[in-house]
Amino acid sequence: MSFVYERPRTAEDLGKLLASHGQRACVLAGGTDLLVALRAGHARPEVVADVKAIEELRELRHEADGRLFIGAAVTINRIVDDARLRAMHGGLTGGAGAIATFAIRNRATVVGNVSNASPCADTVPALALLGAEVELRSATGSRRIGLRDYIVGVKQTARRADEFAAGIHVPAQGKGTRTWFCKRQRVRGHDLALANAALIHDPEHKKLRVAVGSCSPRPVVVELDDMFDKPDAEEAAKRAMASIAPISDVRASAEYRTDMTGMLVRRLFDALRG
Amino acid sequence: MTVPFHSDKHRYVGGNAERIDALDKVTGAAQYVHDMAVPRMLFGRMKLSPHAHARIVRIDTSKAEALPGVRAVLVGSELDTRLGLYMIDKFILARDVVRYQGEAVAAVAAESEDIARRACELIEIDYEPLPAIFDPEVALADGALLVHPDLHTYRYMKGVFFPRAHSNVAHHQKIRKGDVDKGFAEAYRVFEHKFTNPPVAHAPLETHVTIAQYLPGSRAQIWTSAQSPFTVRNLFAVAFGLPHNSIRVQIPYVGGGFGGKAGIHLEPLAWCLSRKAGGRPVKITATREEEINTLPSRQGLKTHIKTGVTRDGKITGLKVQFLWDAGAYADYGVNIGRAAATSGAGPYEVPNCWIDSLVVYTNKVFGTAYRGFGHLEVLWGVERNLDLIARDLGIDPYELRMRNVLRAGALTITGEKVTANHGRPDLCLEKVAQEIGFENRPKEPVDPKKLPLRGKVRGKGVALLQKAPAMPVFTACSAIIKFNEDASVNVLISGVDYGQGTYTMLRQVVAQELSVPLDKVQVVFDCDTATQPYDWQTVASRFTVMGGNACIEAAHDCIAQLKHVAGQVLRAPENELICEDERVFVRHTPEQSLSYREIVLGYTYPNGNSIGGPIVGRGRYIAQGLTHLHPETGQGKAALDWTYGAHGVEIEVDLETGDIEIVHIASAFDVGKVLHEGMCRTQVQGGVIQGLGSALLEGFVFNDKGRMLNPSFVDYKLLTAKDLPRKMSAFFVETPQLDGPYGARGIGEHPMVSVPGAIGNALRDALGIDFHDLPLNSERVYLALKRARTAKA
């Protein structure tokens, strides 16, 4: 396991590095997934490019109009600790706060959580509901891609080898929008979700949606706008359970995952009712 | 000078002094083998089998050998030494056949961890996969494939263990008492129930690690994270045919063991690598995944219990089959099958008893000792069984237990007569039932069909437990107390304190007996077979009794020597002297005295003449009264001391998720005498939480090819600080053990035993559903409830 460690200062330099090394390079942000993969031999990069010295990627930016930018080097705990964000997007900070342990959250990043493309990523359900877009950059340009299109499968994203995820853009939400997050795990201590879910309630646009994680290769969003005026938890739970395609594995059976998805939706509706 | 003469009082024993190892451990100064490096040390690493059962067709190590920095590569065909505690059944590296996924097949020693890792990747092995067997019940069937076709040729401890040739049975333990058919004939009803436990991991925070060096003349220097220095040495000597004194085993601080480090594991491999690498020391550190998947675990168990009872709930007959899932090698497993069978009825009087305890080979990671030595597993079935019977008979489970519990005069299932000094399981049960308000729970049975879909319900359960050390009849221990210049002492003993707090307790015992302040007593942490006196093994909660007694005798030996010298100086007969507060007094005229300091290295008269010499006390203890068990009936005296206990638990179950929250768990143990308040209490806390892990969460999961699916902390979850009971309480009953130090008994393992039974019984109380299989994880509870809701009446 021998590789070159690069610590570019600018996004341009990072773009150039990836342009020349492509698939032989790994981007390092928090490292909490990459170091596990390095140890297991699942990742064998020739170059590891650390994004943490790039000033603009360390930005967590609240725009005046309510838009949000989460740079690739922003740690999970930075968004958990952001009071404004907590008030605005409880589903996102709630999901973030449910990841692993406090020490891990001090290193792990939001962009990393998303880009690892694990079905059980706890920030993904809320980000999916918020209409988040991932900004992909390369030496030749940049593009934005919706989160649900970014994650193309288990551990697979739409990122090209010469690109890096510079950050996540969250659009401004309708007035009074709120989100919640709920997670099912085997212990109360740190664990990967066997099912997780978020709920968005946007009174301005009469939007009511649930996103479910851990139960499909890609995040599932269930539209419930039709019941905005008369939220029906049981019906919502049913629809969510019908929308997922869970597997049985060491963490849970498909049946339990399905039923727990229903449970999570019911609890999210409890939260909605306050 | 006033002399209090308080030597008859327990000044230190029963106190709550700080741990002897605390300072080293809070400062990071404590050195574990994990932390050690020795000059010219190489790093060893194992290549593991991906198959549960396969023939090794070809191994090509040439690429690994060619890698710069590789100093030795070993494969099984170079090592024809078989190892084993009781059944000599395991090669150091698999030869010809691999018997479980995760088994070591080849090994490398290299200049760095990274090179060793890379070299292992470069070893090419071709396997021919063979059919494999994962269920002990299947393995028991006629014509089942054999995990060890050559079992009939293996060497084993004869007269104690009974392997069955040309089968997968590594040991068959029989217990036969009375006439079980007669017992069933007399019964008002006969019940049959089955229970299971999965194999689980010990998960000490320090994984197995060893540094071994081949020394000229076929000698061995070994540093290892192990529980039993003399057992490592003995098995090593036997395996390689070496004189015992050519092997030196040293054990510094150990980061947890729980039985998993009781035997011998990585030491022989590291030494063989060192031998091949020209005598350079080799360190092998198990990764966490190897700790779980390659090193041994707790065995799985299938229990089938048939119970005959009278109308008022007295047990008339008990017939039990225990099927132990030994995995690929027997290790401690055969002795667990033996020892746990002697507890197979629990702490109850059973007039007619028939137990077959079969330890069965399968193609899974092998089992070994784990805190409780089979008792958590066995008592899961025993304690659930009683609640099932109680319900069907309409008798309160508490009452049913009280009607059958062992009391003075009763005969155990191995024919041991219970006396007034055995300890009082009934008092333990009474205490915990009272603490959780067992009497006040709603008595009408819950119908799961009528439970709401959401919300929480509560339930209460109790369970009893018992355990005695499982050990050979000749189990012995010795202690040496050496005086230093300032009349402080070093205590040399070879039971290892890997966290239990034994040395903290022994310091009290020695201080008490020598009448010196606690800080004058150092129990030496580095165990060294070259310098420390013999001890069998640090297992079985045996060290309080055996180590305590050895230390008391060693202290008395010191006192006799002190008096012998002082008597000459003070011109008094030795029986007229009293040792108190670091001085030797003449009883009649206490103003005549000598300080220990004046005597311990020899007394010098004013004119320069000197007498005496350095005082070294020697103590020893050998288990008293044990007998071999009769091969056909299991009758005999298997136990030195029984520690009885009970748990009472109140739980809250989330009906929508199946989550169990522990509202209160109360635990009581008859420890004979609390020697150290804090050590007893912390053993209970830690043990109960470990028991909760077994109850709620832990267990290996394998796929249909026998590959372990949860070999790391990602999916082998342990309870965390967030998962604690809302309330835990510990109580101690003190019925003195006649031959225990100050009346004490062991308490190390017992706290985790029967925790699952208590939870399972509380779950029945809460949901009206009976659970037979561990763990009681949320999914299992939820799905059982879901099925029960929709089941036809």
Next chain:
Amino acid sequence: MEYDVRITVNGERYQARVPASLTLLRMLREVLHLTGTKEGCSIGECGACSVILDGKLVNACMVLAVECDGSVVRTVEGEGAMDKLSDLQQAFVDNHALQCGFCTPGMLMAARELLERKPDPTDDDIIEAMAGQICRCTGYETAIEAVRRVARKGQAGGGK
């Protein structure tokens, strides 16, 4: 590739040349011989390697040493002074909050970081902070209680 890493550990400055793949944990233990910090799983699950890196609690197994060039690290060896235990260490001793001791350095670091961040922690704060530290021996309660005691004392004395 190998890199020069300048790092301050417990107030002492070190410089070492390390391969890019070396974790901070292995650098502390194998290069600087600060073996108080333990390795329990190497994948960020057990917390035995918890240290305070530039003021933040991290699992040293999840950080590359090269990432720490110019950083300040605190480990158990820097907790308390020679022959003078810190309040936390003393509370762990007084409360028998350790058994085998292998998780203790990580526990102390997690607790120390908490008390600096929140001198007046609630019980939930303490549990959240300690929940990443796996202990197989103690069952946690004694350690939680030790942190509670120090927090209470700090409160009485006006905090740090």
